[in-house]
Amino acid sequence: MSAFLARNRLIVLAYAGMVLLLLVTALFSPGFLSVSNMRSTVVLAAFVGIVALGQTFVIIGGGIDLSVPWVLNSAAIIMALLCGGQDLPLVWVMPLLLAGGAFIGLINGIGVAQFGVPPIIMTLATNVILQGLILVLTGGSPTPSAPALIQFLSVGRLGGFPVIALIWLALTLVATLLLSKAAFGRHLYALGTSATVAEFSGVPTARTTILTYVISGLTAAFAGMLLTGYSGQAYLGMGDAYLFTSIAAVAIGGASILGGSGHYLGTVAGAMVLTILTGLLPALNLSSGALLIVYGAVILLTVSIGSETFAGLGGRLRGKEG
Amino acid sequence: MSGELFESACMDLVTVNGLSKRYGGIVALSEATFSARAGEVHALLGENGAGKSTFIQILSGAVRHDGGSILVDGQDYRPANPDAAQARGIAAVFQELSLIPDLSVEQNIWFRHEPRTWLGTVNRTEMRRKTLALLEKYSFPALRPDQELRRLTLAERQIVEIAKGLAKDPRILILDEATSALPAREAEWLLKLTRQLASEGRLVIFISHRMAEVRAIADRLTIFRNGSTVAAHEANAVSDNEIVTQMIGRHLDRLYPERVSTATDRIALGVKGFSSGSRLSGVDFALREGEVLGVGGLQGHGQRELFQALFGATRASGSIELWGKPVSIGNPRQALTGKDGIALVPEDRRGQGLLLTKSVRENLTLSVIKRFTENGLLSRQKEAALVKEMVDFLRIKAGTPEQLAGTLSGGNQQKVIFGKMLLTQARVLLLYDPTRGVDVGTKGEIFQLMRDLAARGYAILFHSSDMPELVHVADRVLVVRNGRIAATLEGDHISEEEILRAAMLETRAA
Structure with missing residues (x-):
């Protein structure tokens, strides 16, 4: 464990930042640390955290997924349409939409890994295409309300805990196992560190790359369905905020945006930090415009701390041979 | 003025005294001195x-630097x-x-x-x-x-x-x-x-x-x-x-180990009509079990392409037989897979061979990480045991297996790449200039290791940009010229002169 901490100083920093931010927020807004408020903070953070799960894998592998907003939004809207407010259709709608999200990820991954399309272009394109498809599909008309079961998953409680927090916990466990305890994780870090070295070492680079985008498609689609439950219905543009927050959570969580490092445990702290910030800023009487400015500043700050560490490491690497 | 001129003519241009530098706990320089005119x-x-x-x-x-002084022209x-x-x-x-x-x-x-x-x-x-x-x-x-x-x-x-x-x-x-x-x-x-x-x-x-x-x-x-x-x-x-x-710091008896041929009649790697790009056109040769087969010639005549293509890193045509069985190798992953695999020590140690920002352990086991999984989960104990074994076997000088590969010396980095290759089950080894930028002590160790591996039945294809290495280490030497094998030298015919003659003959005639 201590080795893990030593090698993941940035993750520890993210958690330290999270705690500090909690205390500061509590100072300005005394009710903030109350059980009910913490509960709703965790629920909000869970949506960011789930979208950012896939993003974490993609970024560690050296890519980026800009298609999350409309994968999320598409899943939300199609689910609402297909279920028509009924629970029963969820039995086939949920698996279908998860498969759909995975399929979009597959296309992203194949474009990047097999055809060499830069990740930014590839995923930006799928995002826009999905947006177009959904506009054609709905004609802009509102969708039926979310099925009760989905509402239970996103705002319900089990033994006092928000159901979605338990889902998030389970996903965190799975992600941690994949990253730390599976061959896939080792391959992923190698790929993100140097695709050439990974290829020369027999790492299945194409398969690994594709898999990261598939995971991202899955988590975005899943988050879309849950988010519909949270807001009671699906609407156009509901995924837009998650592009920035998913990447920001990964960056704040200590991953290098260039790939090869980071961990989902860091992203969890990142998602919490971003959500607590959204709670702090109204307490400071800041507008939503100011919120965006602070958001951007936080990202800049954390990424530059990260890159400084990176530069320091680079200096150490250059300084060793003799 | 003239005094200054006189001084600078006699004085050393650079004088270094007591120069020290540490990186964390590692002392890179301690009290080094140096002077040059x-x-x-x-x-x-x-x-x-x-x-x-x-x-x-x-x-x-x-x-x-942390300590000591450097004077250039007598000034700090x-x-x-x-x-x-x-x-x-x-x-x-x-x-x-x-x-x-x-x-x-x-x-x-x-x-x-x-x-x-x-x-x-x-x-x-x-x-x-x-x-x-x-x-x-x-x-x-x-x-x-x-x-x-x-x-x-x-x-x-x-x-x-x-x-x-x-x-x-x-x-x-x-x-x-x-x-x-x-x-x-x-x-x-x-x-x-x-x-x-x-x-x-x-x-x-x-x-x-x-x-x-x-x-x-x-x-x-x-x-x-x-x-x-x-x-x-x-x-x-x-x-x-x-x-x-x-x-x-000790007496080195000899750089090159004694060359005792351990080659058998069994062909480990048989290559026919092997071509790749414009640099490699129709190469035939056979590498035998227990043999160290050198590949020489002037730079840029297809040696690099040969090694990369055999490893599946670049596209190639022609036929390859491994241990008598025809195979097709489309990528390095296929090359490395299984008992009858091919492994490569690549030309570019830092760009192709090592994850510089990852640990010695992660580098060593990268190609075989699947082997340490039980029910899909990695066993760190199993991994650590094999890593320790390899670090000891190759005498890799690292503080711990968790030290970052990029912080090792060049010779030790190369040892990590050898270890990574030996952990795979491949028994055909392609060594592309494995001693480049490696110190003389480690060079000796690498040559000895090559002979030991050959004696254990490995088949080794070996390119070196330092011609004496080919002459002293290889059992036979293929001389490559214009993407073809121009000559195969054996026994007493292996010499720098013969290699150069075969490498340049056509160039001269043309």
């Missing part, structure tokens, strides 16, 4: 990890960065190239020092003129100033790097293993160039692991070991043996 070629010798690189990184402003010298070092007339050409692939040769040479017009834009005409003048003054091998760097071979890039160093018109030029990437003819040119620079009154600090080169050009030499200066000599007052003994 203008107008001499001063060789810096030592095993990898002896502190040479740290020393020249301090001199060139890439790294700052403590550059904050490479620009400050260049302002004092010190430039360095490193092994790791600093060139930008997307820029042309001349843009790289003058990078950040481009001649300007009065508008502040780059003066291309002037840049071209200065480039041609520079290339001509020092008789550079054919280089087109407008060629895009990414199209150049490693050797050509090294030459551009040298030109870039010279473009700063330095009084002190540091060459860090500049010859190691160069083919014989270009290496010879560089040695001549080095003498020319010294005769212009410059100081050249020259680092090389090739004793013959040091012998050919150095006026004086300084030997480092374990971060300290062991000795400084006039070059003609000391024997090779004394130098090697001082470098490694």
Whole structure:
């Protein structure tokens, strides 16, 4: 464990930042640390955290997924349409939409890994295409309300805990196992560190790359369905905020945006930090415009701390041979 | 004024006393001393990890020292960065190239020092003129100033790097293993160039692991070991043996192990009509079990393509049989898979071989990580046990297996790559220039390891840019010329002369 901490100083920093931010927020807004408020903070953070799960894998592998907003939004809207407010259709709608999200990820991954399309272009394109498809599909008309079961998953409680927090916990466990305890994780870090070295070492680079985008498609689609439950219905543009927050959570969580490092445990702290910030800023009487400015500043700050560490490491690497 | 002139003529150009540098707990330099005069070629010798690189990184402003003093021209010298070092007339050409692939040769040479017009834009005409003048003054091998760097071979890039160093018109030029990437003819040119620079009154600090080169050009030499200066000599007052003994701190009986052929009749790797790109056209050969088969020839005649294509890193046509079975290898993963695999020690240790920012452990097990999983979960105990075994077997000098590969010395990095290869079950090994930039002690270990592996039934294809290595280590040598095998040398016929003759015959006739 201590080795893990030593090698993941940035993750520890993210958690330290999270705690500090909690205390500061509590100072300005005394009710903030109350059980009910913490509960709703965790629920909000869970949506960011789930979208950012896939993003974490993609970024560690050296890519980026800009298609999350409309994968999320598409899943939300199609689910609402297909279920028509009924629970029963969820039995086939949920698996279908998860498969759909995975399929979009597959296309992203194949474009990047097999055809060499830069990740930014590839995923930006799928995002826009999905947006177009959904506009054609709905004609802009509102969708039926979310099925009760989905509402239970996103705002319900089990033994006092928000159901979605338990889902998030389970996903965190799975992600941690994949990253730390599976061959896939080792391959992923190698790929993100140097695709050439990974290829020369027999790492299945194409398969690994594709898999990261598939995971991202899955988590975005899943988050879309849950988010519909949270807001009671699906609407156009509901995924837009998650592009920035998913990447920001990964960056704040200590991953290098260039790939090869980071961990989902860091992203969890990142998602919490971003959500607590959204709670702090109204307490400071800041507008939503100011919120965006602070958001951007936080990202800049954390990424530059990260890159400084990176530069320091680079200096150490250059300084060793003799 | 005249007093100053008199002084600077007699005084050493560089005087270093008590120089120290640590990286965390690792002492890279402790109390090193050094002095060199203008107008001499001063060789810096030592095993990898002896502190040479740290020393020249301090001199060139890439790294700052913790203790001790450096005097240049009798004045304190403590550059904050490479620009400050260049302002004092010190430039360095490193092994790791600093060139930008997307820029042309001349843009790289003058990078950040481009001649300007009065508008502040780059003066291309002037840049071209200065480039041609520079290339001509020092008789550079054919280089087109407008060629895009990414199209150049490693050797050509090294030459551009040298030109870039010279473009700063330095009084002190540091060459860090500049010859190691160069083919014989270009290496010879560089040695001549080095003498020319010294005769212009410059100081050249020259680092090389090739004793013959040091012998050919150095006026004086300084030997480092374990971060300290062991000795400084006039070059003609000391024997090779004394130098090697001082470098490694013990007496090295011999660099090359005894060559006992362990080759059997069984063919491990049979290659027929093997072609790849425009550089490799129709190669046939057979590598036998227990054999070390050398691949020689002039640089750029298809050796690199042969190794890469056999490993599946580049597309190829033709037939390959492994242990008698026809196989098709589409990528390195297929090459490495299974008992009948092929493994490669690649040319570019840092770019192809190692994850520099990952640990020794992660590097060693990367190719075989699946083997440590039980029900899909990694067993760290199993991994750690095998890593320890390999670290001990190869005597990899790392603090712990968690040390980052990039912080190891070159020789130890190469050992990690060997370990990574040996952990796979491949028994056909492709070694592309495995001793490049490796210190003499580790070189000896690598040759011994090659013979030991051959004796255990491995089949080894071995390329070296240092021809004596082929002559002394290989059982047979294939000489490649224009993408074909020009000759196969065996037994007493293996000599540098024979290799060169076979490599150049057609070139001469043409």
